[in-house]
Amino acid sequence: MLSSSVAAVIPAAGSGTRLGAGTPKAFVELGGRTILERCVEGVGAAGLVDVVVVAVPEELVDHTAALLPDVRVVVGGAERSHSVRAALTEIGDADVVLVHDAARTLTPPAVFGRVVDAVRAGAPAVVPALPVADTLKRVDDGGRVISTVDRGPLRAVQTPQGFAVEALRAAYRGSTVATDDAGLAELAGYPVQVVAGDALAFKITTAFDLRLAELLLGAMTGTLPTNGG
Numbered sequence: 373m374l375s376s377s378v379a380a381v382i383p384a385a386g387s388g389t390r391l392g393a394g395t396p397k398a399f400v401e402l403g404g405r406t407i408l409e410r411c412v413e414g415v416g417a418a419g420l421v422d423v424v425v426v427a428v429p430e431e432l433v434d435h436t437a438a439l440l441p442d443v444r445v446v447v448g449g450a451e452r453s454h455s456v457r458a459a460l461t462e463i464g465d466a467d468v469v470l471v472h473d474a475a476r477t478l479t480p481p482a483v484f485g486r487v488v489d490a491v492r493a494g495a496p497a498v499v500p501a502l503p504v505a506d507t508l509k510r511v512d513d514g515g516r517v518i519s520t521v522d523r524g525p526l527r528a529v530q531t532p533q534g535f536a537v538e539a540l541r542a543a544y545r546g547s548t549v550a551t552d553d554a555g556l557a558e559l560a561g562y563p564v565q566v567v568a569g570d571a572l573a574f575k576i577t578t579a580f581d582l583r584l585a586e587l588l589l590g591a592m593t594g595t596l597p598t599n600g601g
Contacts, residue, residue, distance in 0.1 A: 376467030378488060380415045380532065382426045383455035384408050384474040385448025391578060396429060398474040400582065403589045407576060410477040410589075412440055415532075418484035421470065425462045427455035456553060457544055468492065469540050470532035471553045478588060479532070479573040486567040487534035496539035497557040500569035501527035529554065530569040 384398035391397050398408040405413075408426065415421050427448030428436045436445045444462045448455035456471055463469060468491045470484070483500050490498040508521040533554050535543075543556035550556045554564045576585050 377422045378420050378468045379423045379463035379466035380421045380470045381459040382472050382474050383452050384426050385429050385455045407477050408474050411474045418481040420484055420488050425459040427459045467537055469535050469537050472532035475576040476531050476573050480570050483570050487532050490565050490567050491534040495565035496536045496562045497554050497564040498534040499529045499554045501529045501566050502569045504528055530573040
């Protein structure tokens, strides 16, 4: 397959209530810069993306454009699907589209590479994922265990999720009821390929996750305090 242009869509309009920071999660600081800035920096570090489109709350569009002058900014919606749909109008003639959570800001460049390579090899939809490590229980409404789930075939899905552009557009012409974009592609009848994810691609959801990201970022950049420092 010939080389194709790649667009990255970053839905960043969520409120992030579970983080409890009092501001939209993508605009919470991580190591002196916003999570969104760190995310866009990580996308650029992969060296594969030609255009980045971020979807943010309407009141933060101008602020985001000033913060990230090299990306395209659109108004996001209350639901993730609304933000992705809005961003798709600004991807130009890209052949491959990556949809990436702003909150997975430490995702290594190699993960982007594996996803893009798989789409370019012919997969219409690709997700990075990790095997499930914890024992899983199915429970009833009263909290009683019904059964133990076989975790062998299960995977915890991450982002960036990659798509041939026509597959993602077709997915968004159908149902928008799914927890991720690959789920929409599944509903539209497209097979979804899994590639190896990375533990560093975890999602910052809670205050604990943010603290973990701060510690990891400090270790990676050499700014982690030494013992007693």
